[in-house]
Amino acid sequence: MKLVPKKENRTAKDNDNMQGGKSADQVRKIVPGGLKGRISSLKEHLPKQFNPSKSVGxxxxxxxxxxxxxxxxxxxxxxxxxxxxxxxxxxxxxxxxxxxxxxxxxxxxxxxxxxxxxxTFLDEEMQKAITDALLSDVTDYDRFVTSTKLQTRLNTFSLTSPGVIGTYMMGEEDNFDIVTTGNVDQKFLDSIKEQPWYDTVSKSSETFWTNVTDYESSGSGVFRLVRSIQSVNGMKRFILVADIRLxxxxxxxxxxxxxxxxxxxxxxxxxxxxxxxxxxxxxxxxxxxxxxxxxxxxxxxxxxxxxxxxxxxxxxxxxxxxxxxxxxxxx
CATH class of the missing domain: 3.30.450.20 (PAS domain)
Known part of the structure; x- marks a missing residue:
């Protein structure tokens, strides 16, 4: 035989349960749960049309x-x-x-x-040899001896000046033979009077330095020293040329x-x-x-x-x- 509670007691209990359930639902609605809820809440507070390019800041x-x-x-x-x-x-x-x-x-x-x-040119022995070479009444042997003396003096210049491989000496007088020593550039020797500096040095005491692009003698390239000097005794002009190793x-x-x-x-x-x-x-x-x-x-x-x-x-x-x-x- 079952006992049935009184009506008053059931009514009071049901009322308590209804009040308790209603409070829990209200709490869940007020406090959103988790990260998604927070993001949703922020989105609701942002402007509906937000454009960074139109922002003054x-x-x-x-x-x-x-x-x-x-x-x-x-x-x-x-x-x-x-x-x-x-x-x-x-x-x-x-x-x-x-x-x-x-x-x-x-x-x-x-x-x-x-x-x-x-x-070398103003050396006493050189000047004496030049004077002898300019004499008109000399034999071929005397001319040979004089030429040898001139070559000896020019060789002295070559020996005391490192790099000199050839020298040339010519006078304005027709009876003075060109004297050469060392390596001789025959092409240059044959055309010496056609050189662009010849007219100048044959008339005045000048010094020229020239580059040589067509040197035909053996050895390395050369550059040339051209010097015009007058003799001490007869005041005759002579042209001296030295080929120097480049x-x-x-x-x-x-x-x-x-x-x-x-x-x-x-x-x-x-x-x-x-x-x-x-x-x-x-x-x-x-x-x-x-x-x-x-x-x-x-x-x-x-x-x-x-x-x-x-x-x-x-x-x-x-x-x-x-x-x-x-x-x-x-x-």
Whole structure:
């Protein structure tokens, strides 16, 4: 037999259960659960149509950011160019000093050749032999003896002047035979009166330095010293020529190191290469653009080489020969 609770007790219990269930549902509705609930809540608070490009704050930020970056970039480029120009100016000055020092060394060498040739000509025995050679009433034997004396004095010049491989001596008188010693360039000897400097040196005391592009005698390339001098006794004019080995000058150019890829050349007035630190350029026109070089005896320019590559070119003009010593460095 089952016992049935009283109606009043059932009603009170049911009321308590209903109140408890209602409170739990309300809590679940008020406090959303987990991360998804938080994200959904944020989305509900954002503007319905949000466009960053139309935001005033973002626009101001971009304007200031671009302006600052442009300013920093401009300062960086200007600083780089200033530093580059400073480095190039310092390199130009240092290389210019090196070229000038080497040029002065070459001047000393050329001056010694010129002075030694003059001293040989003005030697007392040489002058006596010249006087005897100009006599009209001499026998062939006497002429041979006189010629031998002249050759001996010229040989003395060759022995005391390293690099001299051949000498020539001719007078303005027809009865004076040309005297030669050492290696003789026969082609030059046959055309000596056709040389561009002959008319000048046959009329006045002058000194010429010439490059030789068609040297036919054996051995290395040469350059020539041409000297016109008057005799002491009869005041007759004589022309003396000395062939000098080109490597005497080349060795000084090879000693120079202006930097990686640098090159040193010795040029005539028409920019023909006399000798170079790079082999097989002798007799050719330099490929460096020297159109910007004016009448200054020394200086530096920024130009291009034969490959159209930018180079720094520094130069100095020789005091003795008038040739130009040129050094080029890639930039």
């Amino acid at each position: 973002i626009r101001l930020f971009l304007i200031f950011f671009i302006a600052i970056m442009f300013f920093v970039l401009a300062i960086g480029i200007i600083s780089y160019q200033m530093a580059k120009n400073t480095i190039q100016d310092n390199a130009e000055l240092a290389n210019q000093q090196t070229i000038v020092q080497t040029s002065q060394k070459l001047d000393i060498i050329l001056q010694k050749y010129r002075d030694n040739l003059q001293q 490597d005497i000058l080349t060795q000084y150019l090879n000693e120079l190191d202006l930097g990686e890829g640098s090159r040193v050349q010795l040029l005539t007035n028409d920019n023909t290469v006399v000798t170079s630190s790079v082999a097989e350029q002798e007799g050719k026109t330099t490929d460096v653009d020297l159109s910007k070089v004016g009448t200054e005896l020394l200086g530096g320019i920024r130009t291009k080489d034969g490959n159209k590559q930018p180079v720094l070119a520094v130069y100095n003009t020789q005091a003795t020969s008038g040739w130009k010593l040129l050094g080029t460095i890639p930039t």
